[in-house]
Structure formats: structure tokens, C-alpha cells
Amino acid sequence: MFGKLTWSAIPWEQPIPLITSLVVVLILLGVLALVTVKRWWPYLWREWITSVDHKRIGVMYCLLGVVMLIRGFADAIMMRSQQALAIGTSQGYLPPEHYDQVFSAHGTIMIFFGAMPLVIGFMNFLTPLQLGVRDVAFPTLNSVSFWLTASGALLVNISLFVGEFARTGWLPYPPLSESTYSPGVGVDYYLWAVQISGIGTLMTGINFVTTILKMRCPGMSYMRMPMFTWTAFAASLLIVAVFPILTATLAMLSLDRFFGWHFFTNDLGGNPMMFVNLIWAWGHPEVYILVLPAFGIFSEVFSTFSGKPLFGYRSMVMATLFICVVSMMVWLHHFFTMGAGPAVNAFFGIASSVIAVGTGVKIYNWIFTMYGGRVRFSVPMLWSLGFIFTFVIGGMTGVMLAVPPADFLVHNSMFLVAHFHNVIVGGVVFALMAGIDFWFPKAFGFRLHEGWGKTAFWFAFVGFWVTFAPLYVLGLLGMTRRLQHINFPQWTPWLYMSVVGVGILILGVISQVVQLVVSIRDREKLRDVTGDPWDGRSLEWATPSPAPFFNFAVMPNVEGEEAYWGIKLRAIETQRLGPEPQYEPIEMPVNSVVGFYTAVFATVTGFSLIWQIWWLAAVGLVGAFIGFVVFAWRDVHEYHVPADEVARVDRARRAARLALLERIAEREAST
């Protein structure tokens, strides 16, 4: 009746997951109770859960990503501390069957449910604003994408207290991940969580490729798009090209596990090497999906806080597309040691180094953006300078790993672990922190507290290096990754140093939380009244903060690169705004419950497939289909915002801008 599911799926005899689950459930119930008591449900339902507004969906993505980053960080704390404790005769506090789940969950959560949602959240929030349009090409599909990702995240978290998680690492190599060697439900949780969220991500990719290519405001040709939009485009192209590979590969593994097929098994003609090839053909472009928008964020930050246009815009575009294309040609560098032979290894090694060309060009262009500028050391700029230091070193270690004979020494070692954290934390996470600080006022109407932001940065920067520099040394000393227990006491000082670094990182996380709390408390003092707190250069800064739900009362007409900068300078020169436009009613898409509804049924289907409750899986699929049909049957999919409403909102914006102009005029008169 219930497939493999029984009451003993709950880990009664394992205190750590049991207590953690209890705490999480209590927090969840507490939050639900709070929302109920305060009668926030109608507001949440109307404004957030059923919203198809790209800005709202972007914020929800970022929220999901931040929460899951913290969960992944908790896993990381457990891993570092276990390794520092379990040296020699000591076994630490995590037995292998638990430790193996922790490191697998850490990687899975950080990539799929931490970094990806945050990056996609930024893409969601910014791209239509930067393009000067009202929403993405398929707003309801956008909502479905988010809720499917949330459904995947939910499934991973359910695995903590019903059943177990995968014990194979974040990429479940067969034969270890086949049912012979992983008979539990752990790998199935992984498979369905990633499959469901992968479908959501694929739809995001389709959505953004269409939006960027087919929906730009008048005058915005390709070479006038802001750099972040270009990188969002490259990332979306990569998503469309490679997420189907992930879907196909995990589907093959699911067929092997559920129905005894032989795509990747040890016997009867299965080919585990094929899994390694397919999964990395997805896996390498995946990290470029993460890092290209991060580069886009840095382009925006460097040019804004240097007070100059980005240096070498065309080169940047070319470098972005170059990286996008070449990233699909390098996947074998993840398994040089699988014995493909010197010619193949050398080809992929050279291709991997060639990507460094595109990245190097970008770094130099950012440096020369600062040349001749007026650099302000705001919080985003600190993150960006920290990124240059950190990411460039991480890139260097990457090029070292791209040399096959060198890789033969440090493959899968702590050196590798340090390298990819170096580029992902130094590249993606630093960019996300910079971006959060930079665009927070646009999303919420008030800036974040600067002092706590700088504190958080320094803790993160120092903490990162104290945590990961020793891991480079450990890799060179011969330590491999994913060890639950350390047999070599000479590695001890480095393991301890790493734990000290984790402590500093914890202080960084706490500082970020304090920053948020203090900013909310002081939000009136930090209020952004003009919509343009940083003297921005692209179109999102032309809107008030927070941006109205229709983004622009009238779609802007773009005349050059840096669409907003020209408009702003003209206004400052002429000491007045452009003429008041002819306000017309605006068509906006209606909210839809189909995203949330789909996710509910996706979770039900995923859970029942995991536990092989076939009738429930059928219910889930049929229910989802009924939802689609009901949604397809709706008669109203747009509503009109009356012209006076548009006029009212826009006049308030113009008044604020006029006030800003007057302030600028006063300041220039007094100097």
C-alpha cells in the first residue's frame, strides 16, 4: 500500500538527524503559526505565492537560495569538525553512514538549491528591468519554475527525517549509485529532487533566452544591452543546451535503479564510464551557468562604483560568448585519470586552459574600468576586489589542474576541493553578496547597513582563506577528499587551521544576519527615496525603489550603451526631466496558482516515486495534468492597469527625481 515506506524510515535510533528534524519541524510550525496569527496569508497568497511578477519570483528564489546556503553551510561545519576530530584512533562524532550523507547533501544543496536559485533569482529580478520591459516572456512558466525548484529543495530536506540521503557524493557515480551498492532510498531522493528542480531550471533557461532575444525595449539592440544581461543570456543558453543532458542521465540511472535496466551497471553490458562522461558534459557547463552571471554582476559593480563605463564592452561580450561555447568542450578534465589516453587528455587539457583566455580578458577589462575612474569603496566594491584576489588564485589552481600529469597527483584530493571552493565561493558567492548589497534597495526600498556589510565582508574574506588555504596544503600532502576518518596525524595542524577558518566564516554569516536585522530596524534612515542610490548606469536605476509592479510606466527608448546614463545626464544638464509621457493603460499578466499547485503535485509524485508508492505517483501525475488543463482553460490571463493608476505611480517617481535634480543642482552650485 505504501511501497517501501514504513514507520522505521524515520531515523529513531540516530540522534543527530532526529533532533535536527524535530527542530526544523518546530521552526516550520512556528513560522506557519505566526503567519496565521498575524493574518498574513491573504497578503502572502496574493502578493507572493501566486505572483507571476519576475521581481517577486526573483526575491523568492534568492530567499530559497539563502536558506539552503545556510543549511549547506551547516553540513560544511559538520564535515570540517568531523575531520578535525576523527584523527588516528578517534572516530569523531559522525559514523561513515552519516558522514557520507552529509558531504553528499552539502554538495547537492550548495549547487542545486543554494547557488543556482540565487543566480536564477538575480537573473529573474534584473533582466526585464535592464531590458526596459515589463516581465519575462512567459511569466506563469516562471512561477512554475520557481515552485518546482522549491519542491526539489523540499524533497532533499524531507530526506533528513524520512529515510536517508544519497551517500555517493553530489554526483552519484555508478556502480556505487546503482541499487546493488546503494540499496537505500538515498540516491532516489537525490534523483527526484534534482530531476524536478532541473525541469524548473530548464524552463527558466527557455524563458530567458526568449526574453532576451525577443523582448527588449525600443532602441536596445544587442550591443546596447547591459553586461549582466549578456551574461544572463549566455547562462540561459547553457541551461537550454545542457540541462536536458542532466535530465536524460538521471533518467537512465533511475531506470537502472527502479526497473533493473543496465545503462550503467557493473554487469550485463552496463557502462559506468558513460555516466561519468554524460554527467560531466552537464556538470562543467553548470559551473559556468553559475559563474557567468556572477561576472555580469561584477561588470555592473565595477563600472558603477568607478563612475565610468565598462572598459572594452565588445571584448567583454565576445569573451562571455567565448566562455559559453568553450565551456561545453572541456568536460573530460573532471576525469583525466579515467585513462582516455594522452591525445584525448591533452586536447581537453588545452581546451580547459583556453577558457582562461576569456576569463583573463574579463579580469583585465575590470581593472581598466577602474583606470581613470573615481573608485568608491562601497560594500559591493569590497566584494569585487576580494573576488579579484580570490578568484584569480582559484583560476590559477584550475589551470594547474588542467595539466593532466599534474592532475594525476591531485585529482580528487583536498587540492581539488580547495580549487573549486576557491572559484565558486570567490566567484559566485562573492558576486551574490555584492549583488545583494547593490540591488537590495531596488528590491525593498532601503539600503543595507554599510558598516555591518563591511564587517561581514572581512569575516568572509579572511575566513575563506583561513579555511581553504590549508586544504591546498593537505591536497599536496596526499590527502584525498571525502574522508570520514584521518589515518595520518601529520595532517592535523592543517585540519585544525581549517576549523578556525570555519569559525571566522560563522562570524561572517552572523554579521550578514545582523546587517539584515539592523537594516530593517533602521529602514527609514536607510530609505532610498530616489531609486538611484549608487549613481547607476543601467535601466533598473531609472525606476523607483522598490520598482512598481509594471516596471516602467512607458517603455524607455534607448539611444546608446548605458541606457539610463544618457537619460540621467541629459536631465542634469537641462535641469529638468523629459516631458511627461502620454500615459496609457498597461496590460499585465494575472496571478496564477498553477505554479504552487504544480509543485505540490510534483512533491507528491517525487516522494511516491522514491518510496515506490505507485498509486500515489499516478495520483500526483494525474493531478498535475488536471491542473494544467484547468489552467489552460482560463479565460482571463491579463488585466488592465488603468492609465490614471499608471500616471499616479509615475508622477510620484518624477517628483522624487525632480527633488534629486534640485539637490544635485544645489550641490554643484555650492562647489
Added chain:
Amino acid sequence: MCPSPTREIRRTRPGRAALLAALVSMTSACSGGVLDPAGPVGAADSNILIVATVIMLAIIVPTILLAFWMAWRYRASNTRVEYLPYWSYSGRIEAVVWSIPILTIMFLGGVIWIGSYRLDPFRPLPSAQPPLEVQVVSLDWKWLFIYPDQHIATVNQLVVPVGRPVHFSITSASVFNQFFIPRLGSMIMAMPGMVSQLHLQADKVVTTFGQSAQFSGDGFADMTFTVSSVPEAQFATWAQGAAGAGPMLDEAAYLKLLQPSRNVPPQAFGGVDPTLFEAIATQKIAPGPGPEPARPPHSGREVSALGSR
């Protein structure tokens, strides 16, 4: 609370000094690892690693310094330098900016091509002596070494003669593993149903360790083996002494080895069935069993044969 930009930049300098100090201390702690090779393969591999590092450092150190210098010089409070609000292109700078990475990568490409061929694990090492043949099987969670010419086998213990190349034929009897002896150099994957080749050589008398570099399950962390390189004569004595002493590694004994076990102490077998390795590599003998499948009382969760600790 707005610290002046000067303090921001000065704070990075002590940060960088600390990192430099760490780098120096790191080099002193590098004995016993891959940068302390005990054989020609390891030496060549680590040479390439260091060459690649030096090439890249030559590029990135000036780049990082340039970045910080640029940010510092053009800080907003510095009114002595020219503000160029429209300057965003320079053909000369673009040419340099593209050429530096391209030239570096071309050079590195040469290193990669030549190095990949010279250090191909399948390539035999030049030597006056014939290589010692060792057959390696990765099991859950230990390593089996068969010396076909000496008619002995060991578990979790590898003894090799100094100065003589060793030809490893490597397979797996369960899941993917990687055969790795850090001080001797290159690693390679151990895959079921396939035989990988690896050529290594020890040029010094050392006692070091080897491990698996591919996560393979609950007993992975203790899947280490001791590696001793000894003078040729001592190796011959050891091999002759081991032959005949200790149990025979036939199919029955092997099937017992196939059962999952963890933290296995070194063991020696006095005789080996000569067809055993081929039977393992072609999967005539089926691969090892996995953990117990899901059943109550741990529904859905694996229970390894070793229980939980």
C-alpha cells in the same frame, strides 16, 4: 561608521603578508606528499605541477597587484589623478589584454601536450631491468595485490624493489576506486570489468602510504595500504619468504575477501591461483556484494554489513 578608503586598502596588505607567510610555511611542510616524490614518475609529475604554478604565478601576481594599485590610485578621494568619465576603449590595451592569456596558454598548451604523452600512465618506463608485474584489485574496502611472477599476494600491503619499474594492472571487484600512491606519482582509476595500466618506480627506500582517491562507500576512509620500497635483494628475500607461508589465495579465499570489511590489517597469501586476476577482471567471478538491501527495521535506509558505529 565609514572607514576611510585608505584603511581599507592598508588592511589588505597585512592580509597579503599573512598569506605569503602561510605560503612559506606551507613549502616547509610539504614533505611526505606529492611534492616529495620518491620516484621518476612522481618527480616528473610534480615538476610539471611546479612549472605550471610558476608560469601562472608570473601572470597572476602582477595582475592582482595591478588591480589593487588601480583601485587605490583611482580612489574617489584622490583628486590628483585625471577623471576620464568616457574612457572605455583602447586598442593597444585590448591587444595586450588578449595576448597575455593567449601566449600563456599557448606555452602551457605545449607543456600539456608533451607532458600528457610523456607521463601517460599506460606508457612503460625506460629501464634496463624488466618491470615487476603487480596485479591490483580494489575491493570493499581494501586492496589486493597479486605478484604473479612471485606467486604471492598481499592485502593492504605493497612491497616494491628500488630502482625497478613496476607495471600495475588494475581492476576493481566492486565500484570505482582510484589507485594512488602520492609519493610515487600518477594515479589511475580502478574500474570493474576493465584493466587499467600504470607504470611507477621507486628510486629511494621509503615507507609511505597509498589510498583510494575515488569515494567508494562506508569503509572508504580506511582503505589505505602501506607501501615499502626496499633494495632489490631484500625484495627477493621477502618474496621468497612469503611464498609457501600463509594461506593460498584461491577462489574460495577470494570470495571471503569479497565480503565487505573495513580497516583490514595487512595480510599475505603464500600462493595465488594464476587465473584469478583474469577471472576477476573479466567478471567471470561476479563483483562483490553491496550493503544489505532495504527492509524493516531500517526501511529505505541501507544497513551495511558492518552495522553502524
Added chain:
Amino acid sequence: MIDTSLPAAREVARRAHEDPYRLGHRDHGAGPVEGAGHGETGPARKRIIVGYGFWIFLLSDIVMFACFFAAFAVERNATAGGPVMSELVEMPRVGWETAALLLSSYTCGLSFAATNARSKLWTQVFLIITGLLGLAFVLMELSEFIGLASRGITPQRSGFLSAFFGLVGLHGLHVTLAGVWLATMLAQVQVKGFRPEIVHRLICFNLFWHALDIVWIGIFTIVYLIGAIT
């Protein structure tokens, strides 16, 4: 220092116009230009956006099929002592399946021509014929699988058979889901007529059906034809 000989905004505009890297983009004219979505003419119409997005989805679906084709290519000889491809091919049945699917593509095209002519009757008629032909294809394929299974040829037998059933089965699954979609479209057209969003969905459905046909041609050639020859 700022060049004060020209007002800053005029300077910006001048540099934009004299931008030496203009890639052939023209000044936008005075009147509103209906957006086709490329260049600087503003956002495209809904019909173009929907069609374009669906094309991108089709490309992604083809990548997924490509993975299964790759798996088939890799494991074509991994028969583990079991049946080889030539034992699986029944050319007559494959011929009928191909005929059914190709014909259904034709009738699908006819149905879309009827949609363009806004004829509800003929749209429905040809959609039904398309659906029946698609159903015939799926039933023939199912009977092929059942026949193979009764001979002991199942995907659990070898890596090759997993790859075969995976690829052909994935295509069959797509055709089945397209059939479900077709049934839904029949109902929608009947109840709602040719509203813009219904026409957009018919465009997407047509693209999907034709794409499945193209994939079948690939399968037919690479799996069955080459399998029968070698």
C-alpha cells in the same frame, strides 16, 4: 576633467552615434515600428514570442534525445551474450509505424492549414485523423515491445537492450504525451474556438508533432535500418 565644451548628455549621445563599433544598427525612426523582436524595434508580438520559446524548448528536447542516441551508440555492442539488433528488427512493422507517423505529420499540417483558414470543422477532423494515426503508431510500438518481451528480450537483459528500449521508448513516450495534448487541444478548439492563445497552442503542438516525426526518422535510420543491415 570633464570636457566642458559639449554638454555631457550631448557628448554621450555623440559618442553613441559615432560609436565605431556600431554593428549595422540603424537609428530608430520617428513612428512606432511593430516589434519583430530583433534589433531595436521593441518587444515582439505574443505569437512570435510563443513560437520562438517553443522552438528553444524543442532544441532542448532534441539534446535529451541526443543523449539517448549517444547511449545507444556506446552500448550498441554491449549485448552481454544476449540478442543483437538484427534479431529485434521486424521491417514490415517498422515500415507501418513509419508510414503512420509520416502520414500523421501530413494530416497535422492539413489541420494547421484549416486553422489558418479558421475552419473549426476541418481543424478537428484532421486533428482526429492525426491522433488516430499517432495512436496506431503507439499501439504498434507497444505490440512490438510486448512481442519482444514474450521472447525474453527485455531491457533488463543487457546494456544494449536498455539503450534500445530507452531510446525507442522515450520517443514513444513523447508521442503518447503528444496524443494526450492533442486530445486536450481538440476539446479546447471545440469549446473556445480560435482565440489567439488557442492558435498559439496549436502552433506549438504542430511544431512538437513534426519534431517527433523528425526524431523518428533518426531512430528508424540509426536503430532499425542500420541495425538490420549490420
